[in-house]
Amino acid sequence: MAKGNANQKVNEWLRGRNGSDEISVFCLILALLFLIVNIFVKSIFFTVLAVALIGYSAFRMFSRNLEARENENAVFCEFLGPVRPWLRNPARAAAEAREYKHFKCPECGKRMRVPRGKGKIRIRCRECGNKFEARS
Numbered sequence: 001m002a003k004g005n006a007n008q009k010v011n012e013w014l015r016g017r018n019g020s021d022e023i024s025v026f027c028l029i030l031a032l033l034f035l036i037v038n039i040f041v042k043s044i045f046f047t048v049l050a051v052a053l054i055g056y057s058a059f060r061m062f063s064r065n066l067e068a069r070e071n072e073n074a075v076f077c078e079f080l081g082p083v084r085p086w087l088r089n090p091a092r093a094a095a096e097a098r099e100y101k102h103f104k105c106p107e108c109g110k111r112m113r114v115p116r117g118k119g120k121i122r123i124r125c126r127e128c129g130n131k132f133e134a135r136s
């Protein structure tokens with residue numbers, strides 16, 4: 001069988017499935033951590049946890065119930081807050097953290113970012129108009 005044909009089969013099989021999302025990436029990272037811990041601890045508990053997490057992650061990636069998975073992931077992303085970009089694209093998140101500083105509006109809690117290295121600046125919240133000073 002030609003390689004192109006095999007790829008096509010895989011693509012067809014993946015079509016209409018959820019694919020990787022924040023929850024599945026998070027589960028895989030957690031599973032990896034448990035497996036690393038288990039090298040030292042050697043406990044069935046960590047093995048079972050890691051296998052369960054990998055299983056759940058695979059279930060999400062291959063799930064055809066896109067709406068349910070999307071809703072679950074949205075709730076999870078809300079919960080993650082500023083950690084989210086680190087799961088999505090760690091390299092970009094690191095570059096972003098070098099270039100920008102993130103603030104939370106003391107009035108309404110809206111998150112915003114300003115370029116780093118501008119000294120003490122006045123920030124105006126785009127959400128509620130509140131002004132506050134911060135060091136960038």
Ligand SMILES: [Zn+2]
Binds near residue numbers: 105107110128130
């Ligand atoms: Zn605000």
